[in-house]
Amino acid sequence: MAKHIMSLTVNGDTREFAVDDRDTLLDVIRNQMALTGTKSGCNTGSCGICTINNAAGEAVLSCLTPALEWDGESVTTIEGLEADGQLDAIQQAFVEFGAVQCGFCTPGVIMSAKALLNKYPQPTEAQINEGMAGVLCRCTGHIKVKEAIRNDFRLRINKGAESGSGR
Ligand code: FES
Ligand code: FES
8 A cells, every 4th residue: 555654743752654545543542653542452442441632632543543644643642641740630640549559551541531631620520430431441440540530629729839831
C-alpha cells in the first residue's frame, strides 16, 4: 500500500511519518514514536483504553482515527501530561486514591479524565459519569477513579499554591 508523508506533533515533538491509509494515530504513536503508554485494548472503539487528547484537550480514540486525516495536528498522550518532572494533578490523584490496579487501562482512563477536567474543572457526579462512561476498567470498577477525579481540583489548587501559579 502506498505511503504518504504526514506531520504530527505529539507532546510538543513535531515529526514526519510515512503512513498508509490503514494506519491510525495509535499505530503512529506506539509503533513509530515508541510511545507505548497509550495502550491498544479492543482496537474497535469500544474500550476507550487508547484515548489521547487533541489540541483542544478533548478525548480522541486513537485506534479509530486515521493518521492521514490528522496531518499537521497536535495531540497529547499520557507521556505528555507531566511538566518539569512533576506529575499532573490528575496523575497524583490516581496515585493518592489508589485508582490504579493492574494499570493496563490507566493511561486511557487518565486521558479521559483529563479531557473531562479540561471541560469541567469541578465536574458534577453526572458529568463524571458521562465523561467516564466510554472507558472501561476491569479492575477498579471506577469507584476509586471517580474519587480521584473528584479530588483533582483540590490537588491542583494545592500545586498552584506551592508553585505560585494556577492551572
Ligand atoms: S483500543 Fe481504542 S477504543 Fe479500545
Ligand atoms: S486497572 Fe486493571 S483494567 Fe483498569
